[in-house]
Amino acid sequence: xxxxxxxxxxxxxxxxxxxxxxxxxxxxxxxxxxxxxxxxxxxxxxxxxxxxxxxxxxxxxxxxxxxxxxxxxxxxxxxxxxxxxxxxxxxxxxxxxxxxxxxxxx
Amino acid sequence: xxxxxxxxxxxxxxxxxxxxxxxxxxxxxxxxxxxxxxxxxxxxxxxxxxxxxxxxxxxxxxxxxxxxxxxxxxxxxxxxxxxxxxxxxxxxxxxxxxxxxxxxxxxxxxxxxxxxxxxxxxxxxxxxxxxxxxxxxxxxxxxxxxxxxxxxxxxxxxxxxxxxxxxxxxxxxxxxxxxxxxxxxxxxxxxxxxxxxxxxxxxxxxxxxxxxxxxxxxxxxxxxxxxxxxxxxxxxxxxxxxxxxxxxxxxxxxxxxxxxxxxxxxxxxxxxxxxxxxxxxxxxxxxxxxxxxxxxxxxxxxxxxxxxxxxxxxxxxxxxxxxxxxxxxxxxxxxxxxxxxxxxxxxxxxxxxxxxxxxxxxxxxxxxxxxxxxxxxxxxxxxxxxxxxxxxxxxxxxxxxxxxxxxxxxxxxxxxxxxxxxxxxxxx
Numbered sequence: 001x002x003x004x005x006x007x008x009x010x011x012x013x014x015x016x017x018x019x020x021x022x023x024x025x026x027x028x029x030x031x032x033x034x035x036x037x038x039x040x041x042x043x044x045x046x047x048x049x050x051x052x053x054x055x056x057x058x059x060x061x062x063x064x065x066x067x068x069x070x071x072x073x074x075x076x077x078x079x080x081x082x083x084x085x086x087x088x089x090x091x092x093x094x095x096x097x098x099x100x101x102x103x104x105x106x
Numbered sequence: 107x108x109x110x111x112x113x114x115x116x117x118x119x120x121x122x123x124x125x126x127x128x129x130x131x132x133x134x135x136x137x138x139x140x141x142x143x144x145x146x147x148x149x150x151x152x153x154x155x156x157x158x159x160x161x162x163x164x165x166x167x168x169x170x171x172x173x174x175x176x177x178x179x180x181x182x183x184x185x186x187x188x189x190x191x192x193x194x195x196x197x198x199x200x201x202x203x204x205x206x207x208x209x210x211x212x213x214x215x216x217x218x219x220x221x222x223x224x225x226x227x228x229x230x231x232x233x234x235x236x237x238x239x240x241x242x243x244x245x246x247x248x249x250x251x252x253x254x255x256x257x258x259x260x261x262x263x264x265x266x267x268x269x270x271x272x273x274x275x276x277x278x279x280x281x282x283x284x285x286x287x288x289x290x291x292x293x294x295x296x297x298x299x300x301x302x303x304x305x306x307x308x309x310x311x312x313x314x315x316x317x318x319x320x321x322x323x324x325x326x327x328x329x330x331x332x333x334x335x336x337x338x339x340x341x342x343x344x345x346x347x348x349x350x351x352x353x354x355x356x357x358x359x360x361x362x363x364x365x366x367x368x369x370x371x372x373x374x375x376x377x378x379x380x381x382x383x384x385x386x387x388x389x390x391x392x393x394x395x396x397x398x399x400x401x402x403x404x405x406x407x408x409x410x411x412x413x414x415x416x417x418x419x420x421x422x423x424x425x426x427x428x429x430x431x432x433x434x435x436x437x438x439x440x441x442x443x444x445x446x447x448x449x450x451x452x453x454x455x456x457x458x459x460x461x462x463x464x465x466x467x468x469x470x471x472x473x474x475x476x477x478x479x480x481x482x483x484x485x486x487x488x489x490x491x492x493x494x495x496x497x498x499x500x501x502x503x504x505x506x507x508x509x510x511x512x513x514x515x516x517x518x519x520x521x522x523x524x525x526x527x528x529x530x531x532x533x534x
Binding site (some may be wrong): 046047048049050051052053054055056057058059060061062063065066067068069070071072073074076077078080081085086090091092093094095096097098099100101102105 | 113115116117118147205207208216217219220221223242244245246248249250252253254257271281287288290291295298301303304305309310313314317318322350351353354357386404405407408409410411412413414416417418420424427428431432437438441447450469478492505506507510517
């Protein structure tokens with residue numbers, strides 16, 4: 001008399017419950033590891049962005065003058081040369097136009 | 107047979123595509139496509155990829171994120187700048203962006219984010235550059251763009267119109283990011299009137315250098331000034347080549363009718379942060395050991411507002427500080443405008459202030475968007491539908507802002523997900 005369990009055609013995966021749980025546990029650990037590795041690298045990428053941002057905010061905190069309208073050099077540029085913001089000289093030198101690049105261009 | 111690429115989206119004189127992909131290095135892993143805002147990369151997964159330059163906005167995010175270093179820049183000005191530096195008849199002016207000073211140190215072994223401004227000035231003086239700090243130009247941009255914003259608000263809210271200049275519509279977009287500008291020109295041309303008419307700080311700097319700088323600061327002939335943008339950005343190489351950016355030359359021809367005639371660009375060359383490091387190394391200059399040098403030149407003076415331009419939210423914060431002071435007559439208190447700081451893709455804030463000119467209280471709604479690929483579409487769709495609640499929107503293509511631009515140093519650990527694993531890979 002055969003002691004082996006009957007092999008059903010519909011059930012090709014012939015594992016016991018214990019084996020099934022062991023294999024599942026192994027697969028989860030396997031997928032969790034690379035996912036964690038990838039995630040750790042992605043998170044690291046933001047570290048250097050944050051470090052550079054902190055550097056610039058520190059530059060701002062250290063500055064004696066922290067608002068653009070108090071930049072003495074810029075004030076002199078307006079006095080000596082440009083006139084006033086949006087004035088004729090500013091318009092000519094510091095402003096521009098844009099183009100629709102879906103139309104025929106030169 | 108060579109395939110002639112018909113380029114439809116470039117003006118004569120513009121760089122027809124700053125970034126290209128080296129077919130020998132590309133493995134077809136599709137990482138670049140995860141960073142491309144305009145779906146400009148062609149090629150199926152597993153095959154060699156290529157860049158469609160008519161769609162590409164030159165941002166370089168593919169370049170800094172490719173695990174195999176396949177994308178490369180088609181424009182390299184290092185040799186040209188080196189030869190100009192040796193020419194005693196040329197005044198070479200380095201226009202240094204804010205984001206460069208917190209990253210250039212990384213190319214010389216300093217920790218990420220080291221604020222190396224004074225050493226950078228020292229190294230550049232040694233190389234023979236005159237310093238034009240782009241933060242000065244950033245302050246100038248705030249004056250122009252902030253005033254422009256106020257005229258738009260006064261026109262929209264109080265119907266005040268200037269006879270010389272028709273105010274544009276709200277919301278107003280910042281225009282300092284050349285990738286963003288090309289993005290709008292290609293994909294949303296109907297929204298062009300929303301872009302600020304102000305040039306970017308780089309372009310303002312080039313123009314000022316070749317007019318005011320030449321005449322009042324260095325006392326040289328404008329034609330002998332060679333301006334070099336030193337930028338965290340590959341798109342700036344495209345921006346400098348735009349044919350409309352020859353304002354200084356046009357101005358000089360007008361002012362001095364006997365001018366030399368040939369139009370010259372406001373910005374002659376652009377070096378990325380990586381390019382500058384390479385140039386300094388070629389000259390044998392170690393930035394990490396350069397003497398800390400301050401520059402007292404008027405064009406190197408900048409405020410805290412100008413320096414934060416390199417961060418996402420920085421332009422907006424600088425603008426708010428000035429717009430608040432102009433409208434209310436009082437400084438913003440505190441100066442730190444925290445709601446627009448940080449790495450969230452879309453940041454919004456409201457500023458309620460008393461407009462002393464019209465004696466009315468106004469609430470200005472601002473938005474800050476970075477990482478164009480993930481975050482811009484809903485903002486633009488809202489504007490097209492006429493439902494946008496915002497008055498002023500800062501847009502930066504690169505995630506984090508210019509500090510993470512396509513021209514910045516690529517960390518040794520690798521920015522791509524495979525960077526840390528590459529020594530284990532058989533095909534590297």
